[in-house]
Amino acid sequence: MPSAKMVRIVRDLGATDEDLDRLRTIGDTLESDPTLPFRKTRTGRFGFDPVAMEVRRLEFQPFMLSTEDDFVRHDAGQVRIFDEIRDDLQLNTALQALFVFKFMVFDGMKVEQRPKLDYDSDRWVCTLLNVRTITDGNLIGEPALEGVHSDGVDHTMTTYLGSENMTEESAVTFLHEMDEVNGTRWHDTNPELVRARAQHREFLDTCLIVDHELKHSVSTLYAVDPDRPATRDLLAFLTRRPVAEDHHSHEFDSPAPHPTMPMAVPLRTLDETAPTG
Template sequence: MGATDDDLKNLTTVSDGLKSDPTLPFRKTRTGRFGFDPRSMRVRRLEFQPFMLSMEDDFVRHDSGQVRIFDEIQNDLQLNTALQALFVFKFMVFEGVTVTHRPKLDYDSDQWICTLLNVRTITDGDLIGEPALEGVHSDGVDHTMTTYLGSENMTDDSAITFLHDMREVNGTRWHDTNADLVRANAQHRDFLDTCLIVDHESKHSVSTLYAADKSKCATRDLLAFLTRKPVAEGHHSHSFDSLKPHRELPMTVDLRLLDSTPST
């Protein structure tokens, strides 16, 4: 799909440049917005907008409903051909697939908006890292895809993803959930391990990040691709859901070609 060996290698260290998360002290994060356009068969970088998830999105946490401002993803990630290949892969999987509709999203639109989060979760002597502090949740989108970039000093029982029936109670800690409502579990362990969830058909949770050597820091690096239709009027994010291109950090990738055609 056009990924080069050098860019695959660079993807393993791109999280070293992350900035602090606005609401979680054990996490470092950058985000960027990207638009899938099936008419032109391209994905392009969209302009910066604030980010919000609410209880209405099945997201229960201390910062639910809070407008969050993240540092932006830079060219070291968005121009990486391996990252661009992941965009192509995700589009190939979800485009044309019928899913349960979320309220207040515009399913008459042929456009898709993807918020990409590059996240490093950290456990050290002072902080316990939680890949999903919110417990059982959904991401307020149509398709959630997570891709593992790597970890340091992580135990074998850390950061297990659990898939839950939609009847599970939002905000329930991963270890307090109803076993009868757990559909599956999986663990990202190897570079580029990827999971794709239909976000309004299954909820999910992730277990705690533990340090194998408690005298040293443990880290886990991940990409999360949160993709949905544009919001409709009345949605809490309606005022910041622009489809305009990013002027300072432009990027366009052709979705037609599965070869090494250069992107801009």
């Protein structure tokens, strides 16, 4: 979904111009990542409730992706503790509009089901990652160091916020058939298994992937001027049904609201009339 369409959509869903401008620079507030030195990250958990028709902030939980999720990396299966997303992002009307947009897209969609998720539940859990990838004189930034992977969810949405000093060939997203081998570097993949490619270049360029039907990989971040850092800022919305009891993340899947940073936003469906003005 290209930038111009996304900007128009999120404005119709309540985003203000002031908050759109603030969203462009939210990456300046990020902290270090627990396992990747070339990345700065904050995360937060949010719950979509189609009965109450709202998305709300959920309490903090550790984060884990494993090889069972089609994720092969040195920290696969490791419990990771991220710094939390704060009110400056979760109360931003543009971010809230992106949540509503995503729900409008996946609501009622039938997808290939993942094992060990509770598809009898009507709830959805979304982990939001606000990520800055950095390439400088000491580090080469990899938007997806894990190579070909899935995110262990039902629906992945990535929204581009901006970059500095990034070359035109950097950070290309490739979509792969499920037969591609997990962990394969983006440049070593089988071209016959590449379904599509896309590149986030403009503010709010957005890609939506059915995560258990296509895998993905992302190429390296390179600097135009090697004497200055290159950065790339992204929001990743990883949405799935709650996990079943035998899932490796079951102990980290609380539906309780966040005790100190509450947030709740009304949802809508595609058949509802968009606001005017």
